[in-house]
Amino acid sequence: MPKLTVNGKTIEVDADPEMPLLWAIRDHLNLTGTKYGCGIAQCGACTVHIDGQPARACQARIGDLADAKITTIEGVSGKVAEAVQAAWRNLDVVQCGYCQSGQIMSAIGLLSENKAPTDADIDGAMDGNICRCGTYQRIRAAIHDAARSLA
Structure with a gap:
């Protein structure tokens, strides 16, 4: 099971490592502020921060993010x-x-x-x-x- 660090919490996600981060965030973590728009990283509705940088969650695969710090709209602060x-x-x-x-x-x-x-x-x-x-x-x-x- 892939582990993700989202909004400061490390969570195991019972999902295929190929799953887009967007679906893990919305469907497995119930953080619905990140939106689905186009699915091809063209509209920006799914933008989150990965290691402090804006990134499209629809194209990032959860299996590639084990060491990353992910921040969603629900977790932004400062x-x-x-x-x-x-x-x-x-x-x-x-x-x-x-x-x-x-x-x-x-x-x-x-x-x-x-x-x-x-x-x-x-x-x-x-x-x-x-x-x-x-x-x-x-x-x-x-x-x-x-x-x-x-x-």
């Missing part, structure tokens, strides 16, 4: 996560909300590495995170807002 979540609320970013956990995880990844991103930095880091409601301008504004609060 100054950067708090700043991003506050900016999302303050600027009323969310419309339907489906993609937002992936958007937030990507934004936290960006601001963890770059505390003062330009629009181009934001566009590059958020590329591949699709919002079917088109809230891209609010997402960019929220990332700038979060960056200012971290300065």
